[in-house]
Amino acid sequence: MGGRPAHHLWQAYTRDAPQPLTPQPGIANDVSGLNATAMRTVAVAADSAAALRQLRQLLDTARARHLPVAIAGAQHSMGGHTVAAGGMRLVMRPFRYxxxxxxxxxxxxxxxxxxxxxxxxxxxxxxxxxxxxxxxxxxxxxxxxxxxxxxxxxxxxxxxxxxxxxxxxxxxxxxxxxxxxxxxxxxxxxxxxxxxxxxxxxxxxxxxNALYTYQRVAGPAEEYLVNYRRYVDANPRVQLAYGRLNVTKEHFLEESTLNFFVVHQAASPYADLPEPGLANLKRAVFVGSKRDAYGKQLRWDLEQVFTRNEVGKTFSRNQIMNESPALYLNRSTGQTDILHEYFIPARHYNHFRRVLQRCIPRHQADLLNVTLRNVYADHDTFLPYAREEVFGFVLFFNQALTPAAEADMIALTRKLITEAERLGGTYYLPYRLHATPAQLQRAYPRFQEFLQLKQKYDPQAVFQNQFYQQYRVETRNDQL
CATH class of the missing domain: 3.30.465.10 (Uridine Diphospho-n-acetylenolpyruvylglucosamine Reductase; domain 3)
Structure with a gap:
């Protein structure tokens, strides 16, 4: 690789020096960096018996002092789901047997x-x-x-x-x-x-942990569902699959790749689990696509070359799933990366894709990536996001840390939720709390019953977070 591509990637790499982060005592946050909250953080003991004693003591204290308790793991949710002002955050990370x-x-x-x-x-x-x-x-x-x-x-x-x-x-x-x-x-x-x-x-x-062979099908985005039915639905040996949509300006959401893995043979119980390679190059390619039309085109082109070269190669299931998101985490000040996800009934896949084509270019947020995932109906949870077969549109945006950018993101989010609802779809709850109470209620019609049952199991509302605090009040007011 030489000339302009190499120069572009070198610039992206050199600009991407990690910013020193100095944790503020008594302040908790999450991966978005947008939910700094004053609260006490407590790490849970690794030993099971000790942890149970510790947690019960902390819950006794919380009930006696009327302190909200939030629970945290990796803190990758983005809507304050692991923070509650003035309370305690229980970090469960040590508890990992x-x-x-x-x-x-x-x-x-x-x-x-x-x-x-x-x-x-x-x-x-x-x-x-x-x-x-x-x-x-x-x-x-x-x-x-x-x-x-x-x-x-x-x-x-x-x-x-x-x-x-x-x-x-x-x-x-x-x-x-x-x-x-x-x-x-x-x-x-x-x-x-x-x-x-x-x-x-x-x-x-x-x-x-079987061995899988990688395959791909590239084509127009409007034919993605047809390809999915042909290459994934019709082949029970396909065990992993996802799609990508082109986010370049010239072909915005018009091109797609369907990537899937077909069972090859049973893996050895001690199959190798190597670290993914080319980490610095992959990160430079991704970072170089932020707010840069040339960078986006270069990234799409390189991904096409790379994936074509991988066709026919075998990987263990564990090797495929052992990827770190460090390649994509934001390190730059003055900006953050935000996820959305919308679950759209399969029959409306192209309708929603065209909605995205119309709506996103009218807003400031920089769309970096679209991944497509198939999900069957969920019959196990009280608030299912998939009530029939759906395709999840996972949207990854870069957003400036300004009031104007936040207001614009709120407007875009609410528009996309409305459009998803019109098509019988839903939106995912772990992300920013931009949905109106009415939108939440329509997407999850049992949410009021969910809140009522919380009173049954947690009458003092010990367990809280920003998600609960916001919609507990607003959804009730919205019903008045």
Whole structure:
């Protein structure tokens, strides 16, 4: 690579020096950097018995002093879901034990563990995660609390893989929850954003760590669904799949790639788990696409070349899923990166794609990436975002840290939620709290019942966060 591409990438790399971050004592935040909140942070003990004693003592204190308690794992949600002003934040990260039952192939995992802990552990036993996000930096407790999904096609979200979990309630009771035991609490805690109790651990179903062959199909974005039906739906050997849409100005959301992995053979129980390569180059390519038309075109072109060269190569499931989001995390002052996700019924895929083509260029936010994920209906959680087969449009924006940019993002978000609703779709709740109360209520029509049941399990509202604090008040007022 020479000439202009090399010069552009070198400039992007040199501008990307990490900014020194000095944590402010007594201030908690999340990955967005937009939710700085004054509160006490407490790390939970790694030992199970010690942690339970510690948590019960902290909950006693919270009830006696009327302090809100927020729960944090990797803190990758973006709407203040892990903070509550003036309260305590319980960081579950140290609580990360792992045990695989080699007869049932169920993994018992502490809620503070990250997928980056789980994947190497399962790899040693020839097993792999059934459902998770596309990156490994998220905690298990957080993943269950947002009911995550990923590249696992034609599957419901992660809740479907949970056999049972233990939940510590605000009054100190420790309950085992499953589809047979404490069913209502099971449904409320999965996708419940930490508002019903502390997930202590969970028993998750695992799958074999097979070897997969990578395949891709490039074509017009309007034909993506047709290609998906032909190459993924029609082939039960496809185990992972995702799509990308072109975000360049000249071909904005008009071109697509369908990327999928087909079972090749069973992997060795001790298959290698190498670190992904070319990290600096990949990051320079991504950073160089921010607010730069040439950079976006270069990134799309390089991705096409790279993925074409990968066709036919084999990778273990664990190798594919063991990716870190460090390649994409913002390091620059004066800006942040924001995620949206909209779940659109399959039949309306092209309708919503055209909505994005019309709406996004009218706003200031810089769209960096669009990923497409298929999700089947969720029958396990109280607030499902997928009530039928949907395609998730994952939108990754760069946003300036100015009041004008924030106001513009709010306007764009509300417009896209309205359009998704018109098509029978929903939006994902872990992100910025820009939806109006009425939009939330329409997208999740059982939200008022969700709040009422919180009073049943947590009558003093010990467990709180900004998401709860905002919509608890506003949705009630909106109904008046």
């Amino acid at each position: 792992l045990h695989l039952d080699t007869v049932s192939n169920l993994l018992t995992v502490g809620s503070g563990a990250h997928w980056a802990d789980v994947i190497p552990y399962l790899n040693r036993h020839g097993r792999a995660v059934a459902t998770m996000q596309s990156d490994n930096a998220f905690s298990i407790g957080g993943s269950l609390s947002v009911n995550c999904h990923g590249w696992q096609p034609n599957q419901p979200p992660i809740a479907a893989t949970v056999e049972s979990m233990r939940v510590l309630l605000a009054d100190g009771r420790l309950l085992t929850c499953s589809r047979q035991q404490n069913q209502q609490l099971f449904r409320l805690t999965l996708g419940g954003y930490g508002l019903f109790g502390i997930i202590i651990d969970a028993r998750l179903r695992t799958v074999p």
